[in-house]
Every structure is written in structure tokens, then in C-alpha cells.
Amino acid sequence: MMRGIDTIRKWFEKPVRFAYIGIYLQTGTKMLDVGCGTHAPYSTFAYYSKLVYSGIDWNDIEGKKDMEYFFQCDLEDNTLSEIQDNYYDVITLSHIIEHVANGEKLITSLISKLKPNGVIYIETPSEKSLRLPSWYGTLNFYDDPTHKRLYMLSELKKILEENNCVVFRLGIRRSLKRILLSPLYILSTLMRDKRVNATALWDITGFAHYVLAKKREPAALFLRQ
Numbered sequence: 001m002m003r004g005i006d007t008i009r010k011w012f013e014k015p016v017r018f019a020y021i022g023i024y025l026q027t028g029t030k031m032l033d034v035g036c037g038t039h040a041p042y043s044t045f046a047y048y049s050k051l052v053y054s055g056i057d058w059n060d061i062e063g064k065k066d067m068e069y070f071f072q073c074d075l076e077d078n079t080l081s082e083i084q085d086n087y088y089d090v091i092t093l094s095h096i097i098e099h100v101a102n103g104e105k106l107i108t109s110l111i112s113k114l115k116p117n118g119v120i121y122i123e124t125p126s127e128k129s130l131r132l133p134s135w136y137g138t139l140n141f142y143d144d145p146t147h148k149r150l151y152m153l154s155e156l157k158k159i160l161e162e163n164n165c166v167v168f169r170l171g172i173r174r175s176l177k178r179i180l181l182s183p184l185y186i187l188s189t190l191m192r193d194k195r196v197n198a199t200a201l202w203d204i205t206g207f208a209h210y211v212l213a214k215k216r217e218p219a220a221l222f223l224r225q
Contacts, residue, residue, distance in 0.1 A: 010046065012184070016175045016203070017094050018047060020212055021121050024090050025051055030068070032056065032088045032113060035075070035096035038063055054088070056080075075100050080109045088113050091120045095208070098124045098141075101148045104159050111163045116217045120165065124151055126172060126209040137189075137198035139207060156211045165213040173210050178203040 018025070025031065027050035033040055036055030041063035044053060054069040055061075064070035071083060075096070091110050097103045107122070114120060129141040130150065138144045157167045178185055182204055189197035202208055 012181075012188075013043075014047060015043060015094075016173060016178065017092060017121060017123060017210075019175060020169070020210065021090060021092065021119065022048075024119055028052060029089045030054070030087060030115075031090040031092070032083075032110075034091065034093045034110065035099075036063070037061065041066055056083075075106055077102055077105070078109075080113065083113050085112050086115050089115055089118045091118070093121070094123045095125075097122060097151055098147050098149060103149065103151055103156075107156075107159050108163050111160075111165060111215060114215045116215055118215050119212060120160070120215070121210065121212050122156055123173060123208055123210040124156075126206055127152060128172075128206045129208075132205055132207060135198040135201070136193070136195055139198035139201060139205065143198070153209050153211060160211065160213045164216045166216060167211055167213045169210075169212040171209060172206045173203060173208040174206070175203045 025048040029048075030052045031044075031054065033044065033053065033055045036057050038061045041053060041055060041061075044051065045066065052068050054067050054071070055064065056071045056073065056075070058072065058074050060072055061070070069083075071080070073080070091114055093110070097106065100106055110120065125141050125147070127150065129139070132139045134140045134143050141147055141150055153170055157170060160167050178200075182200065185200040186196050189200045198207070
């Protein structure tokens with residue numbers, strides 16, 4: 001019975017980004033999690049234990065002991081030269097890019113670290129977040145004082161396409177599971193935080209949007225030129 005409860009809990013808590021990139025997270029996949037923080041390495045390994053996982057964060061974190069590589073740096077105006085080029089199969093930036101002013105430079109640097117046919121996933125607040133009410137946990141873009149810039153989908157698509165990538169999926173983040181079970185997600189944050197956290201409302205309100213792109217093969221790039 002405990003195993004069944006644990007399975008349900010894991011399904012309930014599974015991060016939304018894995019619905020988009022989970023198909024690419026196979027045994028041996030080299031993944032770079034940009035702005036991984038302390039929790040993300042453990043939550044990733046809980047679902048994809050055979051990944052070869054690396055992370056970037058500006059803080060020194062305990063979870064680095066379980067990574068292939070950990071890069072401690074400030075992403076603002078950093079060339080990421082210490083990270084090997086053409087190395088990663090999957091790169092994720094989940095609610096990171098809005099915290100830097102130099103998004104184009106950062107994306108360009110990260111694409112150089114991606115293998116041909118590797119995928120990059122970017123999730124960030126949408127334009128709609130500018131009009132949403134203020135809420136604990138960030139529902140309006142300006143709720144978070146560390147937010148520096150909002151990136152529109154068209155802008156992210158243009159940056160990716162100009163840097164040898166093909167955008168094959170983009171839009172407002174809408175998890176059907178989180179929408180249908182929103183009362184349970186709201187209740188869980190209420191129990192945890194003693195008040196409703198805005199993250200339980202993101203999929204209902206359209207707070208976030210995402211882009212998923214693939215890096216072109218060198219031959220495809222040559223033919224395009």
C-alpha cells in the first residue's frame with residue numbers, strides 16, 4: 001500500500017517540464033539544468049535515475065555530489081567557456097531567463113553546448129503575467145523583484161532560429177493534470193505554506209509560456225546556407 005501511495009505522490013508532484021522533455025530523458029542522456037538550485041537535481045533523479053546530469057547555479061549546492069559536472073557561476077554576461085561545446089543532449093532553462101537581462105547572449109552560449117539534434121527547453125513568464133493580479137509565490141511578473149526582463153515567444157523563437165535551431169513546439173504552458181486537479185494542488189500549497197502559492201495557479205491562468213527547439217545537424221546548416 002505504501003508503494004502505491006508513493007507512486008501516486010510522485011505522479012502528482014512530477015514537474016510540468018517533464019511532460020515536454022521526458023521523451024528525451026533516456027538512459028545515458030546528458031542533461032544540463034541551468035539554474036538547477038538545490039531541489040531540481042533530486043526531483044530529476046527521482047523520475048530519471050539513469051540520466052547523466054549536470055547543473056549550473058550561482059550558489060554552491062549540496063546536490064552537486066550526484067552530478068557529472070556542477071558549474072557555479074553568475075549567468076549575467078558569462079560566456080560559459082568552462083562548459084564543453086557540443087556535449088549535451090538536453091538543456092533546460094525553467095524560469096531562469098527572466099532573471100537575466102542578456103537573454104540572447106545566454107541562449108547563444110548554451111546552444112553551443114548542445115549536440116547536433118540536441119533539444120533545448122525554455123520556460124518563462126508569459127506576456128499575460130504582466131496583467132495578472134499580484135499573489136504570493138509570483139503570479140504577476142513584477143511580484144518577483146529579481147525579474148529583469150520578460151521575453152516574448154516570438155523573441156525567443158527568433159533567437160533560437162538565428163542560432164541554428166528549429167523550434168518545433170511552443171505556446172502557453174497548460175498542464176491538463178494541474179488544471180483538472182487544481183483544487184488538490186491549491187490545497188497542497190495551502191498545507192505546505194499556510195497560504196495558497198501562485199504556482200498552483202500557473203496552468204489555469206497562463207502565467208508561463210515555453211519553447212522547445214532542436215539544434216540542426218551540421219549538414220542541414222550547410223544546405224541552408
